[in-house]
Amino acid sequence: xxxxxxxxxxxxxxxxxYALYLACxxxxxxxxxxxxxxxxxxxxxxxxDLIPDVIPVLGYLDDLVVxxxxxxxxxxxxxxxxxxxxxxxxxxxLAAAPLFTWVGAALTVALWLVAxxxxxxxxxxxx
Numbered sequence: 578x579x580x581x582x583x584x585x586x587x588x589x590x591x592x593x594x595y596a597l598y599l600a601c602x603x604x605x606x607x608x609x610x611x612x613x614x615x616x617x618x619x620x621x622x623x624x625x626d627l628i629p630d631v632i633p634v635l636g637y638l639d640d641l642v643v644x645x646x647x648x649x650x651x652x653x654x655x656x657x658x659x660x661x662x663x664x665x666x667x668x669x670x671l672a673a674a675p676l677f678t679w680v681g682a683a684l685t686v687a688l689w690l691v692a693x694x695x696x697x698x699x700x701x702x703x704x
Contacts, residue, residue: 588671593648594621595667600655603663610654617647622685 597614600606606614621644652660 590645590648592664592667592671593652594618594644595671596660596663597648597651597655599663599666600651600660603659605659606655610651613647613654614651617644617651620644620647622681623689625689 594617598618601611601614601618
């Protein structure tokens with residue numbers, strides 16, 4: 578029974594994160610909410626965590642705390658009617674097709690590699 582509750586909560590968080598993605602693209606959402614939502618989304622889909630997942634228990638603790646807290650923050654920043662509209666759309670889309678794709682994962686990893694290379698280039702240029 579406990580496992581079922583965790584799966585349900587995980588699905589709920591996934592729906593919320595996807596709804597936030599949809600809200601980021603909506604012009605009715607203020608810019609500061611879009612920035613906060615983009616940060617939460619980047620962290621949620623990023624393979625890079627504050628605490629690596631290979632560390633037992635603590636590795637998943639940041640995912641169980643940071644992402645839901647970020648979702649709560651953005652939920653307060655996005656207008657309620659807009660978020661409700663995007664929640665319904667997210668539920669429909671998640672039921673129709675899986676959210677994870679290898680293309681999306683590859684693009685995320687490529688983005689982080691480009692960002693890391695840019696940081697190294699800036700560091701070398703300033704040195």
